[in-house]
Amino acid sequence: MSAVKPKPFWERPLDQLSRDEWEALCDGCGQCCLHKVEDEDTGEIYHTNVACKLLDLKTAQCSNYAGRRKFVPDCMKLTPETAGRLSWLPPSCAYRLRAEGDPLPDWHYLVCGDRDAVHRAGMSVAGKVISETVAGPLENHIVWPYGDDGDFDDDDDEDTGENPWAVLPPDRKD
Template identity: 65%
Template sequence: MGALKDTGPDGEAFWEKPLAELTDEQWEALCDGCGQCCTHKLEDADTGEIYPTNVSCKLLDVTTARCTNYAHRKAFVPDCLQLTRETAGDLPWLPDTCAYRLRAHGKPLPEWHYLISGDRGAVHRAGVSVAGKVISEDEAGPIEAHVQIDGYVLMDAPGDDDDGDFFL
């Protein structure tokens, strides 16, 4: 692949173009490196509500929020979802700050995005990144113990002797 060009012949920044017009290289460059899409979520089977956890995919470097084997991730994590131009605006678990989601809805990138700021570390300083805030699935234990719901405290089930059942 050639060098990524920030602007086209018309002077327009590639990240301001509709997603359908981006090259594959430009598409990949939209990622802000926050790592939020690489954290596990739980879905309520009755309501469809999605609850975040602080558990990351085993391939996510929890200190940098970057995938340790992005090019071959599907070989190690077969259920890793491939974000596409068609799905970027429709996935409810993508954070509101996600560049793919923002651009799918025609919104501009935030000031901290590295394509705007020129600084890859800005995502971390803005508090958007999961770096240093998550635990790998290899170390987490029962994922239910890591669900993050404001106002709720996880408790062991009544009469439980740590069999992995939890109540919210």
């Protein structure tokens, strides 16, 4: 009789992960590195196609991860405590998924073994965004809102199957 094989670390509760395991959860999509705009009256969060100045636009990786807070003081540090509370985290975020008790998607590199799967699945911002250094007013770059329930649109009647991270042109009036 063989011993029971332990669960992969990414299936354990977030508060049981080592620092290296925590860091390994990130799929490298870069979505959390996009600027958001909050409506002061409603509190609604609007996502933009404008990336942090440290994001490599071709790879969706931070160009100075270790020193990022020195150059971007408001860069959010995710923790097991905050991962499930930040409604602006994309619904596909591994930290959010695990905080909510959900499994990682099939395209996550820890599941499939392929770091580029996130890009092929269309979940990465690589090649789809611009840098804050050239963007101008963020309000001109709003591409989508979504609420706390993770819905990507206002139409709850049907799932369109559209990629929620596809960038809309800044002048689109949807």
